[in-house]
Amino acid sequence: MLFGVLLVIFGVAMLSSKGRLFIILMGIGLILSGLSTLQVMFSLHRELKDTAVKLGGNVKAVAIIKSVVSIVLGFLGIIYSKESINVLMYVMGAQMVVSAGIALYDAIILKKNTGLPVASLVTDGIYSLVIALVLFVFPSGVGTVIATVISIILIVTGISLFIWAFKIRKIDKDFVEAKAEIIDEK
Helix, strand or coil: CHHHHHHHHHHHHHHHCCCHHHHHHHHHHHHHHHHHHHHHHHHHHHHCCCCCCCCCHHHHHHHHHHHHHHHHHHHHHHHCHHHHHHHHHHHHHHHHHHHHHHHHHHHHHHHHHHCCCCHHHHHHHHHHHHHHHHHHHCHHHHHHHHHHHHHHHHHHHHHHHHHHHHHHHHHHHHHHHHHHHHHHHC
């Protein structure tokens, strides 16, 4: 029941902050992820110090770079949380452009080499380009819609859990009473 109430509160807070709270929480998650990776790397380094097992220089360097980048992006996400929705939408748009390019390239190569129908690949590429265009033209609007949908899902889930908790209590109470009646009859 408490979890349901917390989800409703969190959903309402996200809804009222227009996605800023979500971006801040994502930033906190990135910071914690980076710190956790650093802690694991230093812990492994300390534990493996006196053994024959050694971490390769590249493994440590990549883990440290990943951790530092995560921490920096987390802080930037928190500091620029209002703009982060736009940045997130631009990144998603760029990913869609790359996806479209790959799909169209695959369609050309497949058609040229095999002659097979490529309509689904072309459709996928065009669809990806349209989505990318929407993300580039309306980043704030799309980001707000995504944050709103997530907020509504949290609120509905929280209310459902809250109601379900009361139903479970009633079922549990009825079960205990029925069990008590059966025991009393013996």
